[in-house]
Amino acid sequence: MNNYDFYYPIRFRNKTKNFDNLFNSWKSVENTLGSAYKKDEVIDKYFGKDLDMDTRMSKYFSVLSYRNFEEKGSNIFHFTKELLQLLEQTDVSDIQIKNIKFPFNSFYISVRELNRPFTSDKDDDAIIDGIFIEFKDDNEHDLMHDYHIGFYLCGYSESKKELEFKRTNLDLLELTSELSFESSESTITDAIEVVHQILKDTTESETTTKEYKEKEINFQLEDYKRLKDNLNLIINCIIYISSDKPDIEKEYRAGIPSHLNDRIKKSNTNRKKEVLEQELTKFGYTKINLIGKSYKRIASESSLTTINPHWRRGHWRNQPFGTELKESKLIWIKPTIVNKDKGEIGKGHIYGVKN
Template identity: 30%
Template structure:
């Protein structure tokens, strides 16, 4: 079963009452123009008005003080910027299966040249929900799970990628209360990675959660550092995979999409018929997803059930010459399991083998 309504841009699209008005104003503008001062004030005022309307229907003080309100307003502006870049670039969603993501966790990317990474689009969404991994617990004690990450190529700096790591609560349902409803709540944090263009390798990673200042990286706990290091590794492996011709994904529509339209979109006898069906599905609120890693499900299914591994040998990505001296392509040297006969590998026990 494929459900994509937990994806950040899908959930945002289904819950924000001001979206049509903002999209009308933003239509035709470049992503960089959205945050010019005049545009920012217009968008902010529209969002502010809707927030005030929603707050009037809630118990007094439930949103906190003025500072808390303004913080949420600022976050909503950033949500829209991520959403609009995704919309403008074709609403692309990539879903990676658990078995493939597990292999990414045991593959290194810190030596990959930035010039090698070929972004499929300037903005897209990657879902990690198949990992079923906790992000944390909210103030009400509800467990929050990682869903995925918005990836945006920074429009001002050639060596920078911006991310929004998104999380969600399971079994939450949409309601009219978009401000506090758990389905509409966009848990997560922004962060970015920068590459040193002089050496063309990964320079540093960092993020600035809502509760930390610009010197946040100096104050992070070791556990938080490790968590975000793992997340960045997962993201970059996913982008490298998208950059290489390893696998042709399967395109799918989410559960609940009208079967007659999905069949026409997939198997229509003419290009025009397929395009019409896709347009109808999109008008009904359905967004197509490209699925990667299904071939690994069978090959890796024995790793846990048969207890056949003792440890992982880490994989890595290699930048290999291709066709001419000036052309290269990414080659994935996959992680492998050593001493299979000795049982299941210990979690967290990783061996680096040159």
């Protein structure tokens, strides 16, 4: 696997048989009468008619998400492990949707360096590769909610060498693939609670015995915890991308043709470089947004004492600015380790951060 195949959107494109024909067929029926039925026919033609429902939905939403991703510029944001670990310790529960600035309406975030499990199955080695993000700020199809954030979770199993895709919220819910916000004032907590209530209502309506109900409630609570943990990380990533002076560098990953790479390095005008980059794009190569390269991990070996170190969680402060302070922007108050010199947090090392 080269560095481009590291990312789900690119692997999906490169590993799918007859992808160009499939994709062109999909685009040709998008705005036609009966497009939903015609898209089903495209899936039948290129993936087969005998797919089970889960696999079929996976293929359908893989193509749909890639289409939206491609239409909005094919932007991939790759986060370093060190920055992701800090964002994990940052709270977003009270952030209002109006304060989140989306860089694009559709893009892909890679969190693969964290090696987060893709499912709750301990026998499944698949990890979360990343997430397709889609933002909608209209209520054309939902009169109850003005804003929607779609999350399409993607995974990769090294042992199976397979792509895995879930259309649902973070591999947890078969009921929804997005967070919905009633107004610009709605918070992340408000949106998650809507999903939580759907879970509870479904559990109560489908349970038949007390034992089954208790089992489902316990399962649902565990899913809810994973949902909040994953959403906390993803929302943090989105906010960081659009924060004040984020650490972002654009560069090609290893794997591009050497003769083109050499020509780009030797280009003495922006126009020549632009032409070469357009040529690379035609071959499926694109610049990746690398996020957090300046965050350096420092391992500090210390013995445990009776006073345990712990994280003081970070948060995003809504900072007014501009004329009469009528505008605002989110400022990251980073998480810190309290009593770092007293020992380790749980197992492993303690990490300091240089920015």
